[in-house]
Ligand SMILES: Nc1ncnc2c1ncn2[C@@H]1O[C@H](COP(=O)(O)OP(=O)(O)OP(=O)(O)O)[C@@H](O)[C@H]1O
């Protein structure tokens with residue numbers, strides 16, 4: 001079976017406005033269909049900007065962003081995007097937040113009522129579908145936000161530091177939960193994180209940001225079989241990769 005490319009950057013450059021420094025410079029990379037890739041890098045290095053380029057909220061100054069084989073400047077709606085801040089609407093219930101994408105023309109009728117209720121069940125949100133965001137725990141809010149991202153029907157999901165506000169234990173539970181869902185759904189996931197352990201546990205490959213502007217990632221392949229257990233992170237080969245990753249990140253911070 002031929003491996004399909006879900007996402008491709010070809011010589012992508014990007015600058016926010018005429019005078020500001022370039023964020024991305026002739027960047028090339030590929031993500032395969034069904035792959036789990038994490039992007040890790042210091043604060044302000046351009047991770048969220050990469051997602052904004054993929055979604056079409058920003059357009060490259062040069063080069064192409066190719067999604068499922070087509071380079072279109074009108075990419076809005078073709079990927080599922082879970083932004084860095086929790087953007088649940090406080091005046092809407094869980095159910096009303098989840099179904100927000102269905103109210104947009106493009107994704108209408110994508111999910112039937114029956115499917116929606118199955119999904120709520122599957123995502124552990126049954127019984128709280130009429131609660132408001134303020135009544136939910138951090139982990140619940142992230143599950144609502146993730147389900148809303150899935151509801152778009154896209155094969156590519158962009159998750160921008162989804163678990164960074166959670167406490168250590170909830171975070172672990174959510175990581176295991178996400179892997180379980182991903183293994184079931186066979187979607188392509190791009191996942192931004194600051195956390196080396198999180199990236200190692202979740203990913204097939206890790207892209208490390210190599211300074212500013214982003215010209216090339218340092219790429220790390222995580223050769224752990226799946227399903228994974230948290231204790232796999234204690235294996236010597238993973239500990240070695242972890243040390244490498246931390247060194248690379250430290251270098252970036254020291255040398256800008
Ligand atoms: N709308 C904007 N206009 C101009 N500059 C921006 C805009 N958004 C971000 N920037 C700048 O672009 C750079 C990269 O920002 P970005 O948000 O992509 O970083 P990040 O890696 O996601 O950081 P963090 O880890 O803190 O979320 C920063 O210097 C930021 O100040």
Ligand SMILES: [Mg+2]
Nearest residue numbers: 047048049084
């Ligand atoms: Mg960011």
